[in-house]
Amino acid sequence: MPQQSEPERERLLFDGRQCIGAEYRIGERLIEARAGRETLLCAGAVQSPQVLELSGIGQPARLRALGIEVRLALPGVGENYRDHYAPRLRWRVKNAITLKQRTHGVRLAWEVLRYAATRRGALSLAPGLACGFVRTRPELETPDFQYFFADASYGNAATRQLEREGGMTLSGFQQRPESRGSIHAQSADPAVPPVILPNILSEEIDRQCVVAGLKIARRIVENPAMDRYRAFELIPGKEVQSDDEWLDFARRDGVTSFHPMGTCRMGRDPLAVTDDELNVRGIGGLRVIDASIMPTMVSGNINAAVLMIGEKGAAMVAAAQRNAAPIAVAS
Template sequence: MADYDYIIAGGGTAGCILANRLSADGRYRVLLVEAGQDASSMWVHIPAGFSKLMVNPRFNWGFQTEPEENVHGRTIAVPRGKGLGGSTLINGMIYVRGQAQDYDAWQAAGAQGWGYDQVEPYFCKLENYAGGGEARGNNGPMHLEQVAERFPISDAFLQAAKEDGQRWNDDYNDGDQEGFGYYQVVQHKGRRWSIVEGYLNSARQRKNLSIESNAHVLRLILEGKRCVGLVYRKDGQEISVKAKRETLLCLGAIQTPQLLELSGVGDPDVIRAQGIPLAHGLEGVGANYIDHFATRMNWRAQNTTTLNEMSRGLPLACQVARYYLQRKGILTLGTGLVHGFVKTSEQLQTPDVQYFFVHASYANAANRVLDKEPGMTIGVAQLRPESRGTIHIKSPNPLDGPAIRPNFLDAAADRESLVKGMQLARRIVGQPAMQRYVSYEMNPGKEVDTFDEWLEFARQTGQTIYHPIGTCRMGNDDKAVTDPRLRIRGMDGVRVVDASVMPLMVSGNTQAAVMMVAEKGADMILQDAQA
């Protein structure tokens, strides 16, 4: 059994950050274990390649929710990145810190030390954003850029938002989120800037860092209430490794609770039902599952050229040439072009809905196939869902995915916010600036008008936007899985450092928050080691 000081399970966003920070001074031997491969596809580096990677089982675990009545028995895809770099290989690259109130709410919920004043320095530490002011970082490892491409229809949409009384906001990450503008993305000179480029590549050659890819973690090695290492399978062999200091779980909100339950840690009823010996009862494992649920409203466009036509035939060939010659054009685009953070009620202090505008529309969203005719889409997501779901194992086999039950739209506040957000999107598109470019509304269509009709559209068509969190939430109550220093409650030698520790949803895309959690978590681990 090989010995290391720290073993990191999961080579995604948090795992790569920990691998860099914990191995930096050469004092500790660190092992990073990742089930997927190294990211070698050309599509990883081309931003628009996300549409191909999302449906590629080499890069996507391909999880799906269980059928649920709230969405008429549909199963919904929950993509999660597979390979060194995790979801930063396949996501839409949108960078959103969230609102200061999000992190203050974490602290109020029992996550002491995670208020915005305590976490803001870690955002600044990781950011390299030349376009920001004093509230932004400009020397960190993660390159950020504002979406560079501009199109007549996207400018018109921003003008329509202004006509509706909405604000312009050039930097929604500087502490004031409300308003409309162009998204900030994790890119550098027109290329995706994954966590591998930002953190892992600079650490690979260190003698004290070992990386095992194509290595699927099977279970933790427990001695009583102490974790002393883990077992992984590689090339058909089971290999045990020992952590003299700590084992760090960075598998994400879906697979971290799965690994804990497979190891006998979690809700006793869930674990015993699968015939696994109970090692440590912890009822909150796999509970408090939260994700962003979104609808996609589509319009048929006119008097302009959209991505639907630009991504075919000769126009596409021209765009490919432009990208390789200049690193510009539509191949630099991810999942969002224009942002909107809006309040659906005057009584709200901060935005409760996020918009993703792009001049494209899917003929088949599941397979990422665009329409042949011109179109545009506004994705509508409620920022802070109150609905709670679960993730639990449904088999003792580590290769079987867990049962994911999001319980979308269970809370009345979620339903009301989402419906109001869709109604406001229609109102903005109805402003004079957009009339030249809009032919008609395709989805949900003008016939949808009442609250119940809007809600039915959401139930029939809504999807997750891939931001699962909360299943090992931190806090100080009996249902919390981790304490505010990310240690699993009642155990030694093991911490969780990923999206699963977040007690509440952040207002926007979650990759920025995961990076912050990992940076702060690395500091905590090193501080505790020195103490």
């Protein structure tokens, strides 16, 4: 009987348990790249687990269900997903010029020119103009909730469409959530995005922290120092008072802060995907170097920590290179 060849797709290439390169696509062309020493997987916390799964590394039952041949059972692939989930409180303002007025109609053209000429003005601003950290319980040694203040209000945080009237927003997230979700391939086709199951607010400690953090946010903006600028609370509105009402609001209103991490977690237990040198456990010549290797969430926006992972990872690769025997080059 003729042997069935494996389907053509973007994936890592192996010789037994040794990773020897990758197949990737540019347009219609599938290209094979062979690694001299190591293959580095840096596709981020959403796609690194997907690439491993499409290459046969992950939970065997899940892979078989997608028709993917199992190369290595590694049950932690795609698990341990966490993010900073941020509900947003919004107010109408008075005596203030918000982003809306600064970028409405002809003023936007002026701001575009100003940015082009001077790199200054409304277009040079970060989305959060001020940050803050609080302890939601006095007995905590360090803060557990982070705020972002914006001189703007968005009807829909996903599309970031400014509301017709000017407003201000105080959004916030629990710094180190305990709730864990997962990110897994849903098809053997790499063009099909993986499924993200956030599972946010599934732990009681997270629910308590977020409710407390949102209540403190309201207290901050209700401070007399803000009387001059605060017109009225728009979202969630004064009808939200009890903890259950705050929790319900948090579930409905929150959005990702775009900080996915943890899906190829570093560690030494059976659910760890990478070891403390970022090697994929059980596979030779393959490291993961991105936000997916974080075992737990860092206490703030994660990009600085991801850069550090990149630098540490690069140093590990360089050290391995120094210690390795030279590669024989055929003449």
